[in-house]
Amino acid sequence: MSGTGRHPAGAAERGAPAAGTPQLHLLHGGGARPSGTLLGGDAGTRHLATMGMPWGRLLAGPPADRGAEDLASHERRLGPVAAVVEGDGLRRTIADAGIVGRGGGEFPLAAKLRTAAEAAAVTAVPLVVVNGSEGEPASRKDRALLEHRPHLVLDGAEVAAAAVGAPDVVLYVHGGRPAVVDVLRRALGERSGQRRAGPTVHLVETPDRYVAGESSAVVAVLEGRGPLPSRRRVPVAAAGVGGRPTVVANVESVAHLALAARFGAGWFAEAGAPGAPGSTLVTLAGGVSVPGLVVEVLAPVPVADLLRLHGGWDRPPSAVLVGGYGGRWVPGEALWPAPVDRAALRRAGAPLGCGLVAPLPPGACGLAVTARLLRFLARESAGQCGPCAFGLPAMADAFDALAGGRAGRGELRRLQRAALATRGSGDCGHPDGAADLVESALHVLSDDLTAHARRGGCGGGATGWFPVPRGHATAAGPVARGDGW
Numbered sequence: 001m002s003g004t005g006r007h008p009a010g011a012a013e014r015g016a017p018a019a020g021t022p023q024l025h026l027l028h029g030g031g032a033r034p035s036g037t038l039l040g041g042d043a044g045t046r047h048l049a050t051m052g053m054p055w056g057r058l059l060a061g062p063p064a065d066r067g068a069e070d071l072a073s074h075e076r077r078l079g080p081v082a083a084v085v086e087g088d089g090l091r092r093t094i095a096d097a098g099i100v101g102r103g104g105g106e107f108p109l110a111a112k113l114r115t116a117a118e119a120a121a122v123t124a125v126p127l128v129v130v131n132g133s134e135g136e137p138a139s140r141k142d143r144a145l146l147e148h149r150p151h152l153v154l155d156g157a158e159v160a161a162a163a164v165g166a167p168d169v170v171l172y173v174h175g176g177r178p179a180v181v182d183v184l185r186r187a188l189g190e191r192s193g194q195r196r197a198g199p200t201v202h203l204v205e206t207p208d209r210y211v212a213g214e215s216s217a218v219v220a221v222l223e224g225r226g227p228l229p230s231r232r233r234v235p236v237a238a239a240g241v242g243g244r245p246t247v248v249a250n251v252e253s254v255a256h257l258a259l260a261a262r263f264g265a266g267w268f269a270e271a272g273a274p275g276a277p278g279s280t281l282v283t284l285a286g287g288v289s290v291p292g293l294v295v296e297v298l299a300p301v302p303v304a305d306l307l308r309l310h311g312g313w314d315r316p317p318s319a320v321l322v323g324g325y326g327g328r329w330v331p332g333e334a335l336w337p338a339p340v341d342r343a344a345l346r347r348a349g350a351p352l353g354c355g356l357v358a359p360l361p362p363g364a365c366g367l368a369v370t371a372r373l374l375r376f377l378a379r380e381s382a383g384q385c386g387p388c389a390f391g392l393p394a395m396a397d398a399f400d401a402l403a404g405g406r407a408g409r410g411e412l413r414r415l416q417r418a419a420l421a422t423r424g425s426g427d428c429g430h431p432d433g434a435a436d437l438v439e440s441a442l443h444v445l446s447d448d449l450t451a452h453a454r455r456g457g458c459g460g461g462a463t464g465w466f467p468v469p470r471g472h473a474t475a476a477g478p479v480a481r482g483d484g485w
């Protein structure tokens with residue numbers, strides 16, 4: 001299901017939906033539009049929001065220390081669910097909004113919904129899965145939304161279900177985060193108290209595995225087979241859980257959907273950039289002042305603004321890891337002036353993926369950090385395919401040797417060849433992420449490589465906030481626990 005699609009239309013083309021399209025103020029019951037645009041004041045500040053800042057979109061509302069926003073506050077702020085418009089009109093409006101997925105693949109949400117709706121017309125009853133597994137160890141954005149804005153996520157899930165006519169929604173959340181599970185149980189309790197119409201929502205706790213969030217693994221978990229990705233002949237949106245057309249959508253993606261559905265495609269595109277409309281959530285990691293801080297980026301401000309205002313940097317870091325542990329190292333000088341714009345960053349070879357932005361702290365060894373992350377990725381594979389069973393552990397060993405100053409030019413070439421051979425040869429995108437990490441490290445951290453080769457190391461270690469779950473699993477892991485699924 002992950003893909004690399006870009007939204008086909010620019011912001012100007014998106015504008016107002018076509019005449020005759022049933023309009024979808026479907027959830028809008030008179031609440032205030034979160035601004036998400038310049039309100040005056042310092043531009044950099046107003047284009048970046050953290051939890052509770054009124055100019056945010058997804059993060060507007062009560063501050064973080066107030067915990068989960070309850071249903072009454074959520075509906076006071078944004079308006080209650082008013083009416084649900086189903087079918088083609090709703091899907092067209094979603095297409096006009098141009099939401100691209102925020103789970104990593106940046107696939108257009110509308111295309112996925114269309115596939116599911118078309119398949120459902122001829123096969124089985126569709127299903128919506130909100131992917132809240134967030135297995136990326138340093139990412140916090142989905143957790144932040146689930147913990148603090150559960151009703152926004154649940155609204156978005158209902159909109160997605162309405163768009164494809166799904167009677168069921170699965171909230172697929174990380175089983176190792178009991179606080180999130182508690183919040184969701186409470187939120188579902190509040191909603192059931194209202195006896196509202198809508199899909200039945202099932203809460204399913206995922207195994208604590210990195211690959212459990214990959215869309216084919218999501219299907220496998222929900223079918224009781226454990227978190228095992230597989231190569232699929234047809235996308236899960238056409239035939240997923242038990243053959244049902246299954247929309248697997250990231251938590252942030254559906255939260256955007258909840259707002260776009262309320263306030264319209266034109267409003268949605270006022271934030272973000274033409275090729276990637278809407279705001280985007282970023283998690284700051286590595287060498288930053290508040291590790292794990294989630295920042296909503298409302299306009300394509302330079303990365304410099306993000307790192308200055310929220311990361312504690314006043315000049316470019318030597319390198320920044322962008323997009324996740326299976327992301328890419330980018331030279332800090334090049335990234336510093338670049339806009340935080342998903343489409344532009346992808347074109348520039350630094351896709352934002354799950355939204356992780358992690359500068360390498362001064363004095364830390366990029367090779368040691370990479371070796372640590374690579375070992376994590378190698379251990380987290382399902383080990384079913386050649387590249388994961390052999391390629392990833394071999395690359396992790398070679399990187400350990402590089403970081404320890406025990407590798408020469410021969411090893412370097414072998415590592416380059418291994419990364420090349422690994423790419424595209426697994427049943428899922430996991431080994432590609434590892435190859436991205438290796439290739440970008442060899443390219444961007446070349447000064448470190450030279451120093452290590454000459455001096456047998458650099459004296460720096462794997463410092464900075466690049467967390468790896470302690471004692472993380474190495475086998476397929478348990479099947480999901482769930483509420484009657």
Ligand SMILES: Cc1cc2nc3c(=O)[nH]c(=O)nc-3n(C[C@H](O)[C@H](O)[C@H](O)COP(=O)(O)O)c2cc1C
Nearest residue numbers: 002101102103131134135213214215249250253429
């Ligand atoms: C190894 C791997 C792990 C993934 N983990 C997650 C995850 O934890 N959460 C998530 O939303 N997507 C994850 N994805 C992406 C999903 O396969 C899928 O593209 C996404 O959930 C679809 O939602 P979106 O279109 O809204 O982004 C992962 C992909 C891969 C290859």
Ligand code: SF4
Nearest residue numbers: 382384385388426428
């Ligand atoms: S590529 Fe790796 S993670 Fe993906 S299915 Fe194959 S073994 Fe599993």
